[in-house]
Amino acid sequence: MxxxxxxxxxxxxxxxxxxxxxxxxxxxxxxxxxxxxxxxxxxxxxxxxxxxxxxxxxxxxxxxxxxxxxxxxxxxxxxxxxxxxxxxxxxxxxxxxxxxxxxxxxxxxxxxxxxxxxxxxxxxxxxxxxxxxxxxxxxxxxxxxxxxxxxxxxxxxxxxxxxxxxxxxxxxxxxxxFLGFELRSDGTLNHCLNLSYEGGSTPLLENVAIAQGGFRPITMNGQEVYRFAVKRVPDVIEKALFRANLTVAQVDWLLLHQANQRILDAVATRLHIPANKVISNLAHYGNTSAASIPLALDEAVRQGQVKPGDTIAASGFGAGLTWGATIFQWGQFD
CATH class of the missing domain: 3.40.47.10 (Thiolase/Chalcone synthase)
Structure with missing residues (x-):
């Protein structure tokens, strides 16, 4: 075909x-x-x-x-x-x-x-x-x-x-x-999590100055990020499921950005997803940012936990602030 x-x-x-x-x-x-x-x-x-x-x-x-x-x-x-x-x-x-x-x-x-x-x-x-x-x-x-x-x-x-x-x-x-997705951004919350440029004023010519410097270490308001995640992530997953024409009950695995186990637990509770359907490996790796979802997926696949045909609801959230969800089925299957 x-x-x-x-x-x-x-x-x-x-x-x-x-x-x-x-x-x-x-x-x-x-x-x-x-x-x-x-x-x-x-x-x-x-x-x-x-x-x-x-x-x-x-x-x-x-x-x-x-x-x-x-x-x-x-x-x-x-x-x-x-x-x-x-x-x-x-x-x-x-x-x-x-x-x-x-x-x-x-x-x-x-x-x-x-x-x-x-x-x-x-x-x-x-x-x-x-x-x-x-x-x-x-x-x-x-x-x-x-x-x-x-x-x-x-x-x-x-x-x-x-x-x-x-x-x-x-x-x-x-x-x-690849069944559905939803992406969101809110720049008004940018200050909650930053890895920002910081440069001083450097004279270049008499009437011209430029900024030259570097990036500051990560700063984060942990409480604000937690509140943001537990409120916005369940909502964006539900919207992605709606676009996929699926219900929460049809999800085999919840695969969230591995930021904090409390966030994983709270999101699962709000979506009424049991703990045995939540993929978590942050105990061993911490928050690896953009790597966390595929790293957790790879471990779950290679350990035989996630099988071909399983439906996965994945959601990332963090600096920007940005958040989003995708709904997909894993692997080759009939």
Whole structure:
């Protein structure tokens, strides 16, 4: 049957994390905290941190290699690479470096920045290219190394974040597995979560001054972000389900951005989704930003938890503030 240009399948996934693991007990030697304080408030027990000689490119490419292999294609068959990240190796973009690392010589590559919502926004972006028939095989990567931008003297934020990468291959398909989505942004709440530029005034000419500086470490109003997430995320998932013509009862797995176990529990409760349908691995990795959803998905797939044909409601939320949800069925199945 000739491809109609409308269907999308998500057929391969992969992930990669640094080998260095830092526990809550380790952090208590750096800041005034404890395993009990961190775990009770966040659900996080440890996180992976990238060493100085590593790069986002390496993490992203490693995750991508696994996803491409699972999808049963080669890197040269990839048409488009989308890299969702807020921590590129190069501010001009890192996707092209990943393309070169993979040997994906036919692929167009570019970065996409929507912080912790980046992977969900990336799925929707990839879907549009496939639906129009422009591209057949899209590699979507979510990767971040937030350890570069954390204030390691601030116990409110340094305990939360970790480094990692996850990837999926989205392909043109005769049957459509990408069922619905909803995306939102609210810039009036931008101040709640920032990794902002800070530059002083530098004289250049007699009547000309410029700003030159760098980026400040991450700042966050945790209470505001929590309230935002538990209110907006259930709503955006319900809207995406409506667009997919599905009910909450038809969802096999709830896959949220891995920010805080309390948020995962609260969203599941508001949607009346039982705990055994909630995918969670943040205890081992912390908040890996754009990497968290594909990293959790990859683990669940490879452990046999998520099976082909399962319906997944995925939602990302974070800086911007941005939030969104996608509804899709995993893998190849009849």
């Amino acid at each position: 000739e491809y109609s240009g409308l269907g999308i399948a998500i057929n391969g996934c992969g992930s990669a994390t640094p080998s260095v693991s830092v526990s809550n007990e380790n952090l208590s030697a750096i800041v005034d905290t404890s395993d009990e304080w961190i775990a009770s408030r966040t659900g996080i027990r440890q996180r992976r941190l990238a060493p100085p000689d590593s790069s986002l490119t390496q993490l992203a490419a490693a995750a991508a290699d696994h996803a491409i292999a699972m999808a049963g294609i080669t890197a040269t068959e990839i048409d488009l690479i989308l890299l969702a990240t807020s921590t590129p190796d190069d501010l001009f973009g890192t996707a092209s470096r990943v393309q070169a690392e993979l040997g994906a010589t036919s692929a167009v590559a570019f970065d996409l920045t929507a912080a912790c919502s980046g992977f969900v926004f990336g799925m929707v972006t990839a879907a549009q290219f496939i639906r129009t028939g422009v591209y057949q095989n899209v590699l979507l990567i979510g990767a971040d190394v937030l350890s570069r931008w954390v204030d390691w003297t601030d116990r409110r934020t340094c305990v939360l974040f970790g480094d990692g990468a996850g990837a999926v291959v989205m392909q043109a398909s005769q049957l459509d597995r």
